[in-house]
Amino acid sequence: MAIRVTAGAVAEQTIRYAQRHQSSLGRLQEQLISGQRLGRPSDDPLAFQSVLKHRSVTQMLDIQVTNIERTNVQLEASVANLQDAKNVLSQAHVVALGGHDPQDREVLAQSVRELLDSLLQIANRQIGDDYLYSGTTSRTQPFQKRLVDGQPVVDYLGGDRRSSVVVGESIEIDVLYSGADVFKMQRREESVYIGNTGAGPGTGTDSANGQTRIEVRHLLTTYAAGSGIQAGLSSVDGDTILGAAGTHQLEIEDTSGTGAAGVIRLNGGAPVHFSNTDTDLRVTGLQGEVLYVDTSAITPGFSGTVDITADGEFTIGDGGYPLAIDFSANQQYVDPVTGEVTNVSTAGVHSAGTDLIEYRGDLDLFQLLTDLANDLSQTRELAEPEYNKALDRRVKDLLLAMDHVLATVGEQSVTLENIQGLKARHEDLRLELETVIVDLSGTDAAEAILQLQTEQTLLNLTFASSTAFLDQTLLDFLR
Numbered sequence: 001m002a003i004r005v006t007a008g009a010v011a012e013q014t015i016r017y018a019q020r021h022q023s024s025l026g027r028l029q030e031q032l033i034s035g036q037r038l039g040r041p042s043d044d045p046l047a048f049q050s051v052l053k054h055r056s057v058t059q060m061l062d063i064q065v066t067n068i069e070r071t072n073v074q075l076e077a078s079v080a081n082l083q084d085a086k087n088v089l090s091q092a093h094v095v096a097l098g099g100h101d102p103q104d105r106e107v108l109a110q111s112v113r114e115l116l117d118s119l120l121q122i123a124n125r126q127i128g129d130d131y132l133y134s135g136t137t138s139r140t141q142p143f144q145k146r147l148v149d150g151q152p153v154v155d156y157l158g159g160d161r162r163s164s165v166v167v168g169e170s171i172e173i174d175v176l177y178s179g180a181d182v183f184k185m186q187r188r189e190e191s192v193y194i195g196n197t198g199a200g201p202g203t204g205t206d207s208a209n210g211q212t213r214i215e216v217r218h219l220l221t222t223y224a225a226g227s228g229i230q231a232g233l234s235s236v237d238g239d240t241i242l243g244a245a246g247t248h249q250l251e252i253e254d255t256s257g258t259g260a261a262g263v264i265r266l267n268g269g270a271p272v273h274f275s276n277t278d279t280d281l282r283v284t285g286l287q288g289e290v291l292y293v294d295t296s297a298i299t300p301g302f303s304g305t306v307d308i309t310a311d312g313e314f315t316i317g318d319g320g321y322p323l324a325i326d327f328s329a330n331q332q333y334v335d336p337v338t339g340e341v342t343n344v345s346t347a348g349v350h351s352a353g354t355d356l357i358e359y360r361g362d363l364d365l366f367q368l369l370t371d372l373a374n375d376l377s378q379t380r381e382l383a384e385p386e387y388n389k390a391l392d393r394r395v396k397d398l399l400l401a402m403d404h405v406l407a408t409v410g411e412q413s414v415t416l417e418n419i420q421g422l423k424a425r426h427e428d429l430r431l432e433l434e435t436v437i438v439d440l441s442g443t444d445a446a447e448a449i450l451q452l453q454t455e456q457t458l459l460n461l462t463f464a465s466s467t468a469f470l471d472q473t474l475l476d477f478l479r
Contacts, residue, residue: 064166064167064168065423067165067166067167068167068419068423069423070165071165071167071173071175071419072416072419072420072423073127074127074130074132074175074176075175075412075415075416075419076416077125077127077132078132078133078177078412079409079412079413079416081122081125081132082182082405082406082408082409082412083409084122085119085122085123085183085365085405086402086405086406086409088115088118088119088122089119089365089398089401089402089405090402091115092112092115092369092372092398093395093398093399093402095108095111095112095115095372095376096372096391096394096395096398097395099372099375099376099391099394100388100391105376105377105378106376106377108376109373109374109376109377110373112369112372112373112376113152113369113373115369116152116366116369116370116373119183119365119366119369120143120145120154120366123142123143123179123182123183124141124142124143130176131158131176132176132177133158133176133177133178133179133182133183134157134158134159134176134178134179135158135159135160135161135162135163135176135177135178135179135180136159136161136162136163136176137158137159138159138163138176140157140158140159141157141158142156142157142158142179143155143156143157143158143179143183143366144157151370151374152366152370153370154364154366154367156179156180156183156184158178158179158180159178160178160180161178162174162175162176162177162178162181163175163176167419173415173418173419174415177408177412181408182405182408183364183365183366184362184363184364184365185362185363185365185400185401185404186362186363187360187361187362187363187400188205188206188360188361188362189360189361190360191206191342191357191358191359191360192357192358192360192393193214193355193356193357193358194355194356194357194358194380194382194386194390195214195353195354195355195356196351196353196355197214197216197242197349197350197351197352197353197354197355198242198348198349198350198351199214199216199314199344199345199346199348199349199355200344200345200348201343201344201345202329202330202331202332202343202344202345203329203330203343203345204330204332204341204343205341205343206340206341206342206343206359206361207340207341207361208335208338208340208341208342208359208361209340209359209361209362209364209367210359210361210367211356211357211358211359211371211380212316212317212342212356212357212359213316213317213354213355213356213357214314214315214316214344214354214355214356214357215314215315215316215353215354216242216312216313216314216325216349216351216352216353216354216355217312217313217314217315217322217352218236218237218239218240218241218242218310218311218312218352219236219311219312219313220235220236220310220311221235221239221241221291221308221309221310221311222308222309222310222311223250223306223307223308223309224245224306224307224308226299226302226304226306227250227252227298227299227302227304227306228259228297228298228299228302229250229252229264229293229294229295229298229306230293230294230296230297231292231293231294232279232280232281232282232291232292232293232294233279233280233292233294234280234282234292235291235292235293238282238290238292239290239291239292239310239352240289240290240291240351240352240353241266241285241289241290241291241308241310241350241351241352242310242311242312242325242349242350242351242352243308243309243310243327243349243350244309244327245307245308245309246307247308247310247350248266248267248285248289248291248307248308248310248350249266249267249305249306249307249308250264250265250266250283250291250293250305250306250308251264251265251266251268251304251305251306252264252298252302252303252304252305252306253303254298254299254300254301254302254303257300257301258300258301259276259297259298259299259300259301259302260275260276261273261274261275261276262274262295262298262303264281264283264293264295265283266283266284266285266286266289266291267285267286267287267289268285268286269283269284269285269286269289270284272284274293274295274298275295276295276296276297276298277296278293278294278295278296279294279295279296280292280293280294281293281294281295287351289350289351291308311324311325312324312325312349312352313325314333314344314346314349316333316335316342316344316357317335319336319337320333320335320336321336325346325349326346327346327347327349328345328346328347329345329347330343330344330345331343331344331345331346332344342357342359356380356382358390358393363397363400363401363404365401365405368394368397368398368401371394372394372398375387375390375391375394
């Protein structure tokens with residue numbers, strides 16, 4: 001059966017093809033005007049998806065470059081800042097070297113206190129709203145100074161971890177360092193005891209820091225049997241000797257033969273005459289140690305050496321508890337408030353008194369300057385030999401502190417160099433991606449003009465064909 005093509009069908013087809021060609025003409029004209037080939041996903045779905053992916057990468061690179069630039073500013077500021085901190089410590093080192101001269105020590109101490117304030121300002125510097133050395137809590141002022149018993153104490157209130165930023169795929173850079181790392185150096189050396197009690201560092205590792213005092217007290221003196229010597233009335237509070245049996249010795253010579261009178265010596269000291277009426281006789285040893293004895297019951301005719309046992313106890317710090325001395329290589333004393341541990345050797349304890357303990361723990365730069373100022377002011381009233389030793393320790397610590405600060409400077413300088421190279425790579429990659437995006441989405445003018453001409457020709461042919469068909473006469477139809 002023959003199929004008749006009606007005029008209506010031809011008109012409908014003509015309209016459809018004309019609309020299609022006109023749409024293509026409009027799209028091509030828009031591409032030529034805008035210079036962009038991809039205006040909508042339907043223009044080229046695969047190319048459009050690829051462009052979106054590349055643009056997402058370029059946006060990420062833009063964010064990372066911004067992070068690098070901000071990081072660069074912060075690290076450069078920190079490096080310059082730490083150079084200032086090193087210079088402060090260097091000035092303190094010069095002062096410490098001059099502190100051996102008795103002249104102008106108080107003036108030097110005041111200059112160190114001023115250096116402490118300078119270091120505090122350096123440690124609290126900001127870039128914008130961020131503190132350089134507060135770690136992850138960058139909006140919190142890291143260091144604050146307060147007075148405790150008239151002495152400056154600098155507390156760290158910042159974060160314990162460094163703040164970092166993302167500057168690349170799986171690449172994070174430390175930017176804002178923790179002040180606990182920058183202005184404090186972890187170490188642990190044997191504690192230093194200054195005094196004459198015989199107490200010293202134990203075999204364990206101390207956890208305390210700073211300086212404190214150890215008070216060694218006498219409790220009870222007993223004597224080996226046979227001589228008849230006894231503790232005097234003032235022995236408990238007046239005796240200054242301490243030690244296990246044999247540490248101290250008493251020489252007794254009964255010159256009367258009846259125990260009524262004689263001579264007594266403590267540790268080779270000056271002879272002291274006694275009688276059987278003495279119940280609280282003071283005897284002084286060669287090193288100034290003191291013993292109170294009762295000679296009222298000396299064994300008649302006794303002449304010889306008597307071993308002495310003198311027990312005692314010690315406390316560390318203010319408000320500490322007493323711990324009985326066992327004359328061992330290590331006794332552990334735990335601070336009841338802080339829980340910090342001090343290991344004390346009491347094996348050599350021989351006399352009562354108060355010694356100073358200088359913990360050689362973590363090196364706090366602020367505490368170091370405070371200790372130096374106090375030593376120059378002789379707040380501990382050290383004898384000159386001990387003063388010089390203490391000053392030598394400060395000189396050594398200042399050198400360590402400067403090295404520690406410079407190590408941080410070196411670390412940040414390396415980071416600066418690395419991120420500059422990373423920024424250059426990011427910018428190169430972004431340029432490459434932009435080129436790809438332009439190639440994918442940009443209009444090729446020559447090709448677009450050719451397509452435009454083709455579509456225009458097709459549109460003209462569509463109209464011409466439909467006109468020819470619809471212009472037939474009745475005679476043409478009858479044929």
